[in-house]
Amino acid sequence: MNSPQPLSLQRVLLCGALIVTLSMGIRHGFGLWLQPITQAQDWSRQTFSFALAVQNLSWGVMGVFAGMMADRIGASKVLMMGALVYALGMAGMALSTTPLMFALTTGVLIGAAHACTTYAVIYGVIGRQIPAEKRSWAMGVAAAAGSFGQFLMVPVEGHLIAQLGWQNALLVLAAATLIIAPLALGLREPRHTTSHAHRDQSIAQAVAEAFRYPSFRLLMAGYFVCGFQVVFIGVHMPSYLRDKGLGPEVASYALALIGLFNVFGTYAAGSLGQRMARRKILAAIYFGRAIAIAIFLAVPISPVSVYVFSAVIGFLWLSTVPPTNAIVAGIFGVSHLSMLSGFVFFSHQIGSFLGVWLGGFLYDRTGSYDVVWWLSIALGVFAAIVNLPVREGAIARPVRPAPQAA
Incomplete structure (x- = not known):
């Protein structure tokens, strides 16, 4: 019987x-629903922000x-399960009538769906199926x-x-998330790799x-800041x-520009990571964010300043x-790449929880986002500093004797 072949690049x-x-x-557009939902339901911004904070924590x-399940039983099964949970969560977001129901569907369900359908699971497949020199x-x-x-x-x-109203728009997107299930079949790995x-x-x-x-703890500290800022x-x-x-x-347009320029930024970071120290790339990214936010707050706000900031950030x-x-x-x-990436990402999501919740909490208390903007700047400098000492080489482990051939 022929041994199973790895998936193609x-x-x-x-x-x-x-x-x-x-x-x-879909996730990146959730901010567009803040005002329509809070106005229609007569909720505070803190109510919406709390549900999004729960989502990031979930x-x-x-x-x-x-990540554990993907490493153990294969990414495709986890992805298909995530697609179903995603659809249920989006439908619940549209139909929730109380803050508690909104937090459970928009927060817990969609957060769990993101865990099953995004980077940690996909990167586990890449790590197992793509050679290290191209990883x-x-x-x-x-x-x-x-x-x-x-x-x-x-x-x-x-x-x-x-065109459809905020509720119908969410139901359309709920149906769209089910497309993930057939795509997951293309990531079914040979049994021996898991x-x-x-x-x-x-x-x-x-x-x-x-x-x-x-170094693992330092990466987690830096990723905490990443989550705080971007969410x-x-x-x-x-x-x-x-x-x-x-x-x-x-x-x-601002959110779309962030997405467009992030295409170039993430590709550039991945490519540069093959040729230079990745810890230096991370330090430069975090320090660059701090500078970009500080300049954005310092100049008079206008569509042009917003678009320039969106492109840079x-x-x-x-x-x-x-x-x-x-x-x-x-x-x-x-x-154990998916699982360990999941732990690092958990730190990212704690930062996300605080970033989105503090934004709503402090706005309701002060009528302004200024405190959180300046906190984002300080955290960016902190993350740049803690990434510089990270050691990237393979960890030294005791050498185990190879099993004897029968």
Whole structure:
């Protein structure tokens, strides 16, 4: 009987990119629903922000378990399950009539769906199926697909809201998420690549080793800042721009520009990660974000300043994803990559929770987003500093004797 062949590079990238395009593309437009939903339901911005904060926390918590399952039973099964949960969550977001129901559907369900249909699961397949010399580049391509999804889907979502109303627009998107299920079939891995026979460590040993390693903890600290910044901007910037007197089309174009330039940024970060120290790439990204936000707040606000800021911050948006995950793969190997990426991403989602929730909480208390903007600047400098000492080389492990041939 012939041994199963690994998936082709083209197949992994095509199916993985399309899944991330759809899953992340829908997510990036959630900020467009803040005002329509809060006005229709007579809720505060904090109510909406709390549900989105729960979503990010659910995504982080469930990402660890989704990664474990993907490493153990295969990514395709996890992706198909995620597609169904995504559709249920989007329908629940449309039909919720109380803050609790909204938090459970928009928060818990959609967050769990994101855990099953985005980077940690897709990157596990890339890590197992793509050679190490192309891995950072391939991760950059997958991240760029998620960015293209934002560029593509945010204007579509704005158009759907305008033409169908916010509830019907959500139901249309709920149906669209089911497309992920057939795409997942293209990522069915040969059985031997997820077999426990190829693992030198148990799950508990892999987790203990990672959390003992200082560089892993530094990566988690930097990723916390990434989550805080991008989710605060993605969710609250549309309302911030309206508060400044700019039309709703400016917010839609701004989010689309972030997605467009993030295509170039994530691809560039993945490609550069094959040729230079990834820790330096991460430090430059975080420091660049801090500078961009500071300049944005300092200059008079106008559509032009918003579009320039969106292009710059878009280039730096998810460009942290390929080098961070490539470092994790380089240090610990690929046997538990989805799970370990899930732990790093959990830190990202704690930051996301605080960024989106604090945005709504402090706005309701002060009538302004200024405190969170300046906090984002300070955290950007912090993340740049903590990434510089990261060690990227493979971790030293005791050499185990090879099993005797029968």
